[in-house]
Amino acid sequence: MNTFKKIYCRIFQTCFRIALPFLPYREPELIDGFKNVPAVLKKHHISHILLVTDPGVYKLGLTKPLEKQLSKSQISCTIYKDTVANPTSANVEDAKDLYLDHECQALLAFGGGSSMDCAKAVGARLARPHKSLSKMEGILKIWHRLPLLIAVPTTAGTGSETTLAAVITDADTHHKYAINDFNLIPDYAVLEPSVTYGLPPQLTATTGMDALTHAIEAYIGRSTTKQTRSAAVEAIQLIFANLQNAYNNGNDKTARHHMLRASYLAGTAFTKSYVGYVHAVAHSLGGCYGIPHGLANSVLLPVTLEAYGTAAHKKLARLARLTGISDSDLDAVAAGEFIRHIRNMNLSMNIPETLDGIRNEDIPKLARYADKEANPLYPVPVLWGPSKLEQMYHLVQEVNENDRSRNSEHPGKAA
Known part of the structure; x- marks a missing residue:
């Protein structure tokens, strides 16, 4: 993203944050x-x-x-x-x-x-x-x-x-x-x-991770308030404590109740503080291929958080400590442990690491859609343009055996 567009995006987001109490x-x-x-x-x-x-x-x-x-x-x-x-x-x-x-x-x-x-x-x-x-x-x-x-x-x-x-x-x-x-x-x-109660385990898993994505993206963005931070943290704590139980036993009344509460809280948080590039990319994938939104978010969340790099470390580390995931004083370490915990959640609920059906020829168009949705509205930790967003599609792209030799020429593509 060029410098002038970055300045425009941040000015837009700053004005929106200042206006929040009056909206x-x-x-x-x-x-x-x-x-x-x-x-x-x-x-x-x-x-x-x-x-x-x-x-x-x-x-x-x-x-x-x-x-x-x-x-x-x-x-x-x-x-x-x-x-x-x-x-x-x-x-x-x-x-x-x-x-x-x-x-x-x-x-x-x-x-x-x-x-x-x-x-x-x-x-x-x-x-x-x-x-x-x-x-x-x-x-x-x-x-x-x-x-x-x-x-x-x-x-x-x-x-x-x-x-x-x-x-x-x-x-x-x-x-x-x-x-x-x-x-x-x-x-x-x-x-x-x-x-x-009767929801299939996989739907329970991906919709629960969707709520987690809402809460995390709302928290690490640059337009938070005391209320949205509090709601996001409570939602993340409830999801970490209850999603696995709801997945394992769909009739667990307590887990189901807490997950509905978590979803509601995450919704109130991101309504004001907005989401980030996980959602922008997921929306484009849903529109083009019909990939369920919760599944797309589940797969993209740890990949995108990792790609934010140091720009997100401080807030992710704070979440890691608040939720008991890490006790490290080093932000990079705590943030890494938080992202690893999300990956382990996905793994424990049989959520894949990649998404099937993403075509190379579609990726530039999808990245432009994501860029249009996210910029300047989403107050993300670090600003990306279409070229950087293209990498997110490659990182979650399911690659078949015939493509492996071809993709070895393109380091941004995940095998």
């Missing part, structure tokens, strides 16, 4: 269990909602207990259940049309980050019916209040129930982009551990 951030109000959802809806004079979910959640019957509570209270529920893993603009338009056709009055996102992102984007399109989603990419492009939005997370990872962001993939170009606006923060959230 209209808020946290969703928590609803205690499904049984109290109807009362909240009636308080807002709502009698018909659109529930946005995905095929897997719907087939597992996870929405049924809430549907019963709504039915008992004579609240109608139309269901959109076709959200894909990386929600597309086509998903959003289909759900929006369903909302309008059935004269719904509010949105309820039920699922992982994909369902929540889809519901948020539906709300954005309802709030700005004459503005396309692509025109909302970036920061503060909505400026209108959404219909009432309730979020029910079924994975402990995305933190989308707390955030001002929705990530959408263009159905035609496959470009994955973020929409950021205060109006996207849900009005209410329901943290219900029972809906996470």
